[in-house]
Structure formats: C-alpha cells, structure tokens
Amino acid sequence: MNTAIRHNRLLDPFSLTHDQFVETAFQRYGKTAHYSSPVYRRIMKDGIADPGGLDTAGRFPEWLDPLAADGGPVRGKVVKRVDDGGVVKFVTRLADGLDIESVIIPMHRRHTLCVSSQVGCRMGCRFCRTGKMGLIRNLDAGEIVAQVFAARHGLGVDVRNVVFMGMGEPLDNLDNVVQAIRVLEDQRGMDIARRYMTVSTAGLIDGINRLARLEDGPVNLAVSLNAPDDEIRSRIMPVNRNNPMAALKAALLTYPLRKKSAFFMEYVLIQGINDRPEHARALARYLAPLRVKLNLIAYNPTPGSDLHAPSPEAYEQFRSWLVAEKIFVRRRGEKGGSIMAACGQLGGKPSQPTHTM
Ligand code: SF4
Known part of the structure; x- marks a missing residue:
C-alpha cells in the first residue's frame, strides 16, 4: 500500500x-x-x-x-465561506487547527474546485501570498479529498473538475497528491475522471518526470511559467534556479500528453517585470514546440507587495502581441479578486484564515 x-x-x-x-x-x-x-x-x-x-x-x-x-467532517471542517460573483472561497480548519483555503469557480456548466495540497509553500514565488507563508506542512491524501467532499456535500456544489492550484506546490507533496487523485477518480466513490483533474506546478522537473511515469495514466499538467527567460524567472520564482527553463521544456517535451490535449501555461503579467513586447516574442519562441493553452493573468496586488498590476490597456496590449505570435491565449478573469481568491492571493496566516492565492 x-x-x-x-x-x-x-x-x-x-x-x-x-x-x-x-x-x-x-x-x-x-x-x-x-x-x-x-x-x-x-x-x-x-x-x-x-x-x-x-x-x-x-x-x-x-x-x-x-x-x-458539529455537522462537518473532522478531516476538514469548513469554518468560513466568502462569495464573490459566483466564486466561492472556503476555509477548512484541519484537525491540528491549521487552516487551508479552497476556491469553487463556476465554469460553463461544470464547477471547478481549486484545492490546496500543502499548508503554505516553500517555493517563495514573489507574486504569491502563499509563498510568503513558507511551508508549514504537507496535506495528507485524506485532507485533500476532504476539500472536494466539503464542496460537494457541505456546500452543495456539484464539483466536476479539480485543479491542484490552491495553496502549496503539488509536486512537492507528490505521493499524497497522486493518492488523492486515485481516491477522487474511483467510480465507486467521488467518480471524477482523471481527464478532469489538473496538477499545477511551478516547474519541479523531478516531479514532472515522476508524474509522466505514473503507471495508471497521465494527469493534465499546468505550469506556472510567468517569464520569458531564466533571468526574469529566477528573479520572481526562486524554483527556476534549480529548474531552468530549458530543462523544464525538455521534461515537457517527453511528457505523455493525452491526444488533443495541451499543457496549461500560466503567465501572471506584472507591470515592469515581464510585460514588454520582447518578452512576448521570447515567450512565443519558448512555447513554439509545445502544445499549450496560455492563461494570461493580470497580477493581483496583495498587501505589502512591491509588485504592481498591469493596466487593463497594458494587459490587452500584451495579449495582442501573443496572439500576433499565434499563441492560443485565454483570458483568466479577475473573478474572485475582491475576496482574495484570485491567483496568487491564497494564504493568510495559518491561524487567521482570511485569504488565498
Ligand atoms: S505560486 Fe504556487 S508554487 Fe509559487 S509560492 Fe505560490 S503556491 Fe507556491
């Protein structure tokens, strides 16, 4: 076992x-x-x-x-819920008193649940609130699955997609994440097909290679890229120093993608950091050999951060540069921004459950 x-x-x-x-x-x-x-x-x-x-x-x-x-499963007792335009962020208090955050995002007819895989995170991405917490501990598989149970049966939302994009780096807790995926997909239980689950990583190459070798089939992969080159990426994502972009691309090129599927690439656009036309061109060159869908996300400012959001015009400009380079770009909305449930905003202090990435 x-x-x-x-x-x-x-x-x-x-x-x-x-x-x-x-x-x-x-x-x-x-x-x-x-x-x-x-x-x-x-x-x-x-x-x-x-x-x-x-x-x-x-x-x-x-x-x-x-x-x-008290009416909720002790593996994860929901202690707070905040709604914003259809997006629901909820805070789960674990048995040891630590809090984690999960976000329900309505998408077309299917609800997506963004689950946490760790309390905090050790990756230290500069644009991310969870990264400022440091790693407190891994979640076990049951604590990950309990978030889906709480959304479905505690909050009554018919969750059909699960993305491992909440607090934590899933590939830094890979055994528990893989076990949670196997529990979630069991047809005699939660019954969420693997093709509706996506694991998001900051780019841990060893973890990507391990996921690629899963004997019971590949899982969708999202990569938080956020930069066109190593110099910028290492500045905002320390993980890049040991997992440089060329090696990351090599790992992705051998990853067993499903037919007709693509990698989801996340690019958080930050004013004055990664928003120049030459950045768009370099990003397009980097992505050219990969099948990708790019989520372009305007940076969501968090209290105490020295980074700034791009203007709506700068966002549209950057997007149009990518489209001109024939990159498939999806706008990732600011849904949830007012409740700190947007990307990069999860993770309040563990004893003060207020916000999330
Ligand atoms: S963006 Fe993801 S990997 Fe980076 S610090 Fe935040 S939770 Fe960790």
Missing part, C-alpha cells in the same frame, strides 16, 4: 480507494466486502457523514475514523 495512505488504527475512507478500503477493513477488522463496500459508497458517493446514517443497525462503524463533528 502506498506510503501516502495513513496507517491509523481507524480507517479513513477519504485517504483510501474503494479497493484499499475494502481490503483494509477485511485485514484489520474482518469486515467482508459485503459490509464495507456499501459503507464506502454511502460516504464517498452519497456524502453521508452522519454517525447515525451509515450501517444497517443505524450505528457508525466503530472502526471508521469519526467523520462528523
């Missing part, structure tokens, strides 16, 4: 696929699949986290992690 699976005395369904749950329930407690399989489905598919609602005798099986406390 994967090291990312918690070895508790009690079983935590959020950390386990259906088969892992059934197997462990039998090995540890002698419960057959006839009994344990419906319990798993009722929790993970139907969203029952009520101690009175699980087994046929109306009791909560004593070998399960207690899922309910």
